[in-house]
Amino acid sequence: MIFNSLSEVYSENERVLHLLVSRTGSLSDGCEDLRSAGGWSITQIVEHIALVDLQLLKVIEILLHKAESGSKSLSAEKGFPIDIETLVQRSRKEKYVARENAQPVNGFSIRQSLDEIVAMNRTLESLRQRLEAVDLSSAVLPHWIFGPLTLGEWLVFVGVHEERHLEQLKRILESGNLAAPDSLTSR
Numbered sequence: 001m002i003f004n005s006l007s008e009v010y011s012e013n014e015r016v017l018h019l020l021v022s023r024t025g026s027l028s029d030g031c032e033d034l035r036s037a038g039g040w041s042i043t044q045i046v047e048h049i050a051l052v053d054l055q056l057l058k059v060i061e062i063l064l065h066k067a068e069s070g071s072k073s074l075s076a077e078k079g080f081p082i083d084i085e086t087l088v089q090r091s092r093k094e095k096y097v098a099r100e101n102a103q104p105v106n107g108f109s110i111r112q113s114l115d116e117i118v119a120m121n122r123t124l125e126s127l128r129q130r131l132e133a134v135d136l137s138s139a140v141l142p143h144w145i146f147g148p149l150t151l152g153e154w155l156v157f158v159g160v161h162e163e164r165h166l167e168q169l170k171r172i173l174e175s176g177n178l179a180a181p182d183s184l185t186s187r
Helices: 006-024 042-070 085-093 110-126 128-132 151-175
Strands: 140-143 147-150
Touching (some): 085 151, 110 151
16 A cells, blocks of 8 residues: 555545444444454444544644654655555454553444544544645654554554454454354454
């Protein structure tokens, strides 16, 4: 995945958000408890996405402030292209255990989690003008698995993370299996 502009990043993230909402927003009763063997339920996956999205927003706001402090009137395309293909390929092959602060606690319904996800994306949209004014490669923070990521890469990661779990949701819904609950740390 290569992104050549902030518009492309926002468009891709919006596409993934739309798919996530349309796929999970109107599930029939009983579907929310569907899960893969040993994995999270649909409700738990969507809650996890919401928890991570809120954390991603905090990281993006920190990096945006850092980038604004260090740059003066830069081109909107500064920091592009952003190529995260290696990260995406790695994430397709590896299985991860969510950190404790990203594990669902069964505190939200699917609707509540989706509302949080949509609200976070609206907040990202409200940051767009500020993001267009900075060098998206000028501020970096490490990801706990993928290492140092730039502000631009963190923005892309929002959609990448949501899409990873969207694929997981699709597999669960297509299988239609209602497996017994298992450890929350398994994915």
